[in-house]
Amino acid sequence: MQGKTTTLSTGKFISKERWGFTNKLRNKLRLITEKNCKLAIDLVEQKIEDAYLELSRNNKEVTLFEVKNKLNGKTAKLGDLDILKLFKKHNDYFKKKYEAGERSKASLQKYNRAKDLLANFIKQKHGKTSYKISEIDNQFIYNLESYLKYESSFNYKVGISHNSVIKYFQCFKTICFYGIKRNLIATNPFLAYDEKLIIKEAIFLTKAELERIEEKKFSTDRLNRVKDIFLFSCYSGYAPIDVQNLTKENLIKDSGDSLWIKTNRAKTNIKSNVPVLPPVKRIIDKYSHLDENRLLPKISNQKVNEYLKEIADLCQINKKLTHYVARHTFATTVTLGNGVAIENVSSMMGHTTISMTQHYAKVMDSNVKNDMDKLKEKFV
Structure with a gap:
């Protein structure tokens, strides 16, 4: 409530001159009317404190409006809403x-x-x-x-x-x-209710598994299209709904001539800007002939996940592949695994807090080993 103001009436009156003369009723008071005013103000202050303490037991963020309604007896009416x-x-x-x-x-x-x-x-x-x-x-x-x-x-x-x-x-x-x-x-x-999520270890592809999918040529166009959409997500971090919504207007070239994909995540409307890596650029170029304004072919998330099961079998990957595995792969193998700071990964994934990124991003053993090897050199 810091910086916010509201008004409450005590029902008492004192002239502007006497208010100033008594230093806002802080000096020793002799007149009965002034003593009554001071008593009324003290009583209102106490009621405000009591109302705030009672409201804060059930609500972390108590507003001035709530406190004022509590004092005016309106809180019960507000709570009657279905x-x-x-x-x-x-x-x-x-x-x-x-x-x-x-x-x-x-x-x-x-x-x-x-x-x-x-x-x-x-x-x-x-x-x-x-x-x-x-x-x-x-x-x-x-x-x-x-x-x-x-x-x-x-x-x-x-x-x-x-x-x-x-x-x-x-x-x-x-x-x-x-x-x-x-x-x-x-x-x-x-x-x-303060129960917590049970955090499960995110499934992601290793560098070798990612390369296996990249190198595999499929006999059907549908599998090749899904492979491209999946790899696009692996190297950009976009969720399925965001990939489907990307258009050529989302492809931006900055002052340094570098390409970016700039958009807001559909789920949260949070900005998610990602530099275009070479594998992403190759996929975008492959589908540049599309009549529509889309960057990639449109396939339902259900079909993508269905075809990814076939891709996993054909590439001998013993993991349940879904479109979201691509997002996890971006967070781990593609970015953190190559030394990108978690703050930058969080920004690219459109997260509002680092803790959200940590749910996706598993710190890889290779990173730990590299950091510890550097530390060992200091103790030789």
């Missing part, structure tokens, strides 16, 4: 961002799915079609977790994995933050 109505407000807003090209279709689908899961839980476990945010407590939250993990169903599959549950709860938290920022609610009850 969580599913708030979800709809957010998702309608997010849909506009998707239609404007600022967010991905997959992210919109995730929020709609999260809303459906929450609605199913409320209906099945509470027999309701609505639920006030003010009534969401820890028991509700952890019963919801249990329901998602062991009882919810989708496409005939019962239960959701731990990491997927964590991501749905991130959606629930985001919805409430949306409401707080728009003065629709006062607190975020889902902050009580």
Whole structure:
């Protein structure tokens, strides 16, 4: 709340002259009216502190608006909003961002799915079609977790994995933050949920495996196209949705005559600018004849992953290849493995924090050995 201001009335009055004469009521006071004013101000200060402490127990970021509403008795009214109505407000807003090209279709689908899961839980476990945010407590939250993990169903599959549950709860938290920022609610009850993702080791290709795919010539055009799209991602770090959206307008030449691919990630709308490496340039040149404005042929992510299984078999790679393995390969083998600083890798991948990059980027043993060899020389 630093730097923010608002006003509250004590209901008391003092003239401008007496306010200045008493040094804003800091001097010793003799008049009853001035003593009453000082008492009223002290009382308001105490109420502000109490309101802030109470609100901060459930919310890390307390706004002046929340404190003022708490003092004016409006907080309870804000908390009466139905969580599913708030979800709809957010998702309608997010849909506009998707239609404007600022967010991905997959992210919109995730929020709609999260809303459906929450609605199913409320209906099945509470027999309701609505639920006030003010009534969401820890028991509700952890019963919801249990329901998602062991009882919810989708496409005939019962239960959701731990990491997927964590991501749905991130959606629930985001919805409430949306409401707080728009003065629709006062607190975020889902902050009580603090489970962590189980970080699995990212699958990536070694330099030898990457070269094996590059050197392999396939007998069908479909496999050769998917191979090129996959290698493009390996050497640029772009996710599947971003590769599909790249056009010739994204190809920029800087003042030093170097080529860059410049765009914003569809998932987060975060800037992701990557210099064009020689393998990427060769692939772009190969498809420069396309009638469309695209850099690469358009193939669905589902088909890409399906054909990558064939490519893995034909190249004798004993790993489950998906388009995202290419992104991991860029982070590890292509960049970190060749000494690129993790800060620069993070920027190219469109991450907002280094910790996000560390999830993708495995520090390779060869890097550790090289650094330790340099260190050994200092102790000879």
